[in-house]
């Protein structure tokens with residue numbers, strides 16, 4: 001759900017926090033936020049300096065000032081700042097916060113900041129060879145910090161993280177300001193929940209319950225939540241649209257999920273919204289930046305399967321939603337389509353999302369057939385917990401399908417990839433649904449039949 005991303009990116013604001021600091025440990029990064037001029041002050045120290053530091057995004061160039069090496073000014077041009085390679089010392093710089101973004105969010109959270117990691121930190125040229133640094137964030141005691149990195153320690157005025165690997169071309173966010181911090185536990189997984197509550201300070205318990213229900217339903221798919229430690233950032237607003245007008249999954253610095261929630265909606269409206277089940281379902285697969293049909297398709301499939309298995313949807317409703325999605329995708333694919341599913345992108349949103357969801361269903365069914373029910377898509381995805389989800393890198397669909405074939409000891413995934421994803425505009429689903437016993441009557445209602453040849457497979461998908 002990244003199409004409205006511009007709306008939230010770089011949202012905002014300001015506040016601050018202060019305390020003077022300097023990084024003393026080699027390789028560590030120290031950050032303090034200066035409230036008076038809404039600026040972050042960053043110091044990154046090295047035992048052996050890299051050749052240069054570079055910007056991952058252009059915006060940080062405009063936001064950066066006062067770059068120094070060992071307290072002497074250095075210049076940066078076209079996104080690079082040369083350092084005395086191999087020397088011991090510290091590079092320091094100031095980074096302002098972006099003032100563009102949503103006016104309403106700024107109004108509702110005047111004391112919070114939300115910054116993209118690539119708008120906060122310059123990256124070392126040799127970061128692939130260096131061990132990942134710790135990052136110490138200094139702040140006032142009125143401020144909490146939420147970041148995707150692994151928490152080492154928290155105190156009133158200092159939050160210390162161990163940075164985690166970042167796949168290329170991925171985003172991640174750091175939030176500061178008054179927030180309610182909670183830990184939501186699902187088995188041995190910890191979801192570090194931060195709620196930017198604004199004027200809804202009483203909603204913490206409800207939001208935690210909602211996050212637990214939605215993440216818990218995804219945990220049902222693979223018998224355990226896919227990741228052990230993630231950032232969950234919830235921004236409460238007073239708005240007009242649905243209960244969850246925005247959600248996105250982030251991968252930079254570790255996995256993170258961000259939701260904007262309309263806090264004026266009822267509990268029922270919140271719990272019946274699909275967004276959170278969709279975003280948490282993204283975490284069932286690793287980051288596939290160049291195969292969005294896979295990540296969006298598998299998330300669109302599992303947003304319904306997860307809610308069905310956890311009882312948030314009944315069987316008829318879940319299959320109706322899937323069928324309605326498959327139809328929307330086919331209709332849009334028949335009008336303005338990419339020549340094959342693999343090539344679908346943001347210009348072919350419905351083809352990409354729902355064509356990918358049909359592929360998920362096809363592989364679920366084919367896998368159960370090939371293994372006489374010993375293996376399902378859920379079980380194959382559960383195998384990714386061990387090998388692939390925390391690899392901190394991007395994957396291609398082909399690489400991931402080879403991995404799923406290895407886990408399932410079949411050729412189901414690569415066969416579907418070559419026969420459907422690389423060949424068809426939109427995969428066939430009608431006869432598949434019919435053999436599963438899913439049919440639409442004249443009134444457009446979906447009915448389920450237990451007499452159909454593959455009704456047993458449908459039941460296994462429904463129950464997990």
Ligand SMILES: [Zn+2]
Nearest residue numbers: 001278296299
């Ligand atoms: Zn999505």
